Amino acid sequence: MEVCRVPLPRSVRAPFEVFVNGVPQQEGSDYELRDGALLFARELVQEGKLGAWRWFLGAWGIGSYGRDDVIDVRYTLDGHPQVAHGLTVERPDAPAAPASDTP
Numbered sequence: 001m002e003v004c005r006v007p008l009p010r011s012v013r014a015p016f017e018v019f020v021n022g023v024p025q026q027e028g029s030d031y032e033l034r035d036g037a038l039l040f041a042r043e044l045v046q047e048g049k050l051g052a053w054r055w056f057l058g059a060w061g062i063g064s065y066g067r068d069d070v071i072d073v074r075y076t077l078d079g080h081p082q083v084a085h086g087l088t089v090e091r092p093d094a095p096a097a098p099a100s101d102t103p
Helices: 052-059
Strands: 004-007 016-020 023-025 032-034 037-040 071-077 080-084
Antiparallel strands (some): 016 071, 032 037, 071 080
16 A cells, blocks of 8 residues: 655644545544654646646646646644644655755
8 A cells, every 4th residue: 555755844833634636634534644644545746837738738728627626734833823834745656855844
């Protein structure tokens, strides 16, 4: 089974809420928390940069919509609500990226 890893920003501390495409996720059934990252036992897809062909078609009003999962985390920092929006999904075959501090 493929596991997708989503590193959390360093500023995120429990308790926090996780959303995939706006849908609340539950720890244990939807994801696991391990070593400062969310682990999902299902495929998560993020659309990369548009290639020249898709850009050209879009310029002519011909859209193509690929799957693009958006992972958000809502948490509190110093008593203020924060949202880490659009966190990066690491594919199992991709090298690990450093965690960011962007809320």
